[in-house]
Amino acid sequence: MPTPSRTRERIIAATLRIIGLNGVAAVTNRRIAKEADVALGSVTYHFATQHDLLRESLRSFVTQETRRFTDLANHHCTGPITPQEAGAFVGQAAADTAFDSEHIAPFELYIQAGRDPQLRAAAAECFAAYDQLAASILGTLGVPDSERIASSVVALAFGLQLRRLATGAATDDLVDALLLLMGSPPPEVR
Template sequence: MSAREAILRAALRVIGEQGVAGLTNRRIVAEAGVSLGSLTYHFPSQTELLRQAMLLFAEEETKKLTELAETQRTDGISVEQAALAVEQVLAGMTFTTDDIAPLELYLQAGRDLGLRDATQRCFAAYDELATTILAALGVPEPRQLAGPVVALIAGLQLRRLATGEAPSASTALTMLIHGSGG
């Protein structure tokens, strides 16, 4: 792993454990096992570090979810089966520091406009994935429904993280999709 990648992964771990407010150069270099000079060479500002960490997460998340979508698409599943698969994925999430870090970065993008392009790219990837799955399921106007589907899933994840429980994702997704005329 390169020093740059080690720094990005360390930043995500620190953000997941301490939040963006706990992200200090000393913590990052200690976690990454690199020098302070290496950190400032690769990332001249904290905004750039956060932006690149968000993009790394988005790239890896998109790849993972695209692979999942491809396996589901080849199985010829129904809307209800797809919704149940999403619920199973959500239920299997343990909300480790790796899972919490992106949520912290999304919130930070509300405070720091320099992060908005990275978070917009991340959500665009989620929307594209949702559009692909909805189209494969034969849902009419999948692009229009993708944003609400992504918002529903993100909201359910946030609710589960904050309360420890969430309503049925499969029921909510099925109702949203069928309510759209699908």
């Protein structure tokens, strides 16, 4: 039998899959329980309301993603690197991010936060975590005013990732835009 924390994790993972596949409107306790392979009562035991479930699902995703990006940055940024090397790293990290249902779900949840004030605080926390991560990486790169431009970098990355999701485009636009924002010209020829 799964532990309470493992059951909670399974419920969150199932919720993200459902949202990514069919949107927030498809989230029901019965569907979550089936997808997570848990008892129906487990959903309401761990999450009193759907707002609690959506909020914690978004936070969980962002915690995992920031940990993944931090680990990648720590692994690849062991010493000084050029903006072009950083751009190549970001491009590779973006290309390696599959747009499976769990990676589509946060976009759905951020849109839902625009409709639902109860999710806005969680969305703000999530963007603050991304901003902090971006500022840290930019600071390591020696980018001036890294704290000040971090939110612009995050907004640019999100917008271009959304564009990539919607169009199937490559990551070239993301790399070029980030290099321009950091004050480095993008490569002329690919």
